[in-house]
Amino acid sequence: MGKKILVLATSFLDTLITHPPEEGKAKQMLERLKLESGGEIEIIYRCERKPEEPLSVEEFKDVTCVIADLEKYSRDFLSQVGIKRGGSLELIARYGIGYSSVDIRAATEFGVMVTNCPGCNALPTAEWAHSTILDIAGRRILHHQRASRGKGKEGPSRLDVSGKSLGVIGTGTIGRLVVKLMKGYEMRVIAYDPYPDREWAKENGVVYVPLKKLCQTADIITSHAACSETIIGEEEIKLMHPTTVLVNCARGILVDYKAAFYAVKEGRIWGYGVDEIWPKNLSLEGLNIIVSPHVGSDTDRGKLGMQLMSTQAVVDFMQGKVPQYLVNKEVLGK
């Protein structure tokens, strides 16, 4: 029986804007695998599939490896498709950094390796957080709306970013890059992370503080935590000030969007920027809230990084090697 490699990553086959030399290389790597297998390996591209649609066991029939978008790999699903349970799935190569869409314990239990692409799209995402901070502080959308309708400014103009204090939640790859990018603004940087890196903090003049203190004292708060629960809720927002800029270019769930919405609407914080699709029922008209459809990493550089790293994991696995960025190393001992 042949093996199937399923590609669900929505931007895997995208035409890149600037046509860098590596464009299409990931697809070529997969096609080479197929060629070298003498037809034993089949590659199935289903990049048009919507990640929010639940997975079905039928679409994973004979699938050995999947290049995975953000679709949910639940315990129940993995118990039906995992190699240790009589299924065929042996590798979930996450197309990106986060892997909260995969039940890692279940994957390990059912013999499925999970890999990710650390750093692959970190700089483009940090760049997006940086620009969102400037746009919220500067009320750019509101100014744009007025000016584009032939009207002058209305309401408060812009906040300074320079010389203010920056509060970074999550000092991993992206959080640190944001600190680096914002250095030119002569900011004081405080940070919260349950796993602080004191050496990095010392080298970069960053002071770790508890989350509540960060919410109370930072002028600009940017969230880069890799977790799947809400960190900034009503309680934390209450600690902020009418001039606090709140930005979340990690995952929407990290900030309670309703709490942020009402805080901006009622003037309790300055503005909110989030890289996530916004619910239609909460109108943003006239509010200093900027949203985007999770495009932080969606540049040519970001896409290439995800394409090449996730494909390399598949190639390594198919060639009998342990993929470099294996998240659940315990699976090897199972």
Ligand SMILES: NC(=O)c1ccc[n+]([C@@H]2O[C@H](COP(=O)([O-])OP(=O)(O)OC[C@H]3O[C@@H](n4cnc5c(N)ncnc54)[C@H](O)[C@@H]3O)[C@@H](O)[C@H]2O)c1
């Ligand atoms: N918007 C986008 O397009 C986009 C692109 C890439 C990554 N991301 C998201 O950005 C986030 C950060 O990515 P990264 O590459 O820097 O990850 P990383 O693993 O390098 O760093 C994440 C950091 O978050 C910290 N953390 C974990 N739980 C926390 C908590 N409860 N509170 C505060 N900090 C916590 C970790 O200790 C770690 O230092 C991830 O959630 C990722 O999914 C978004």
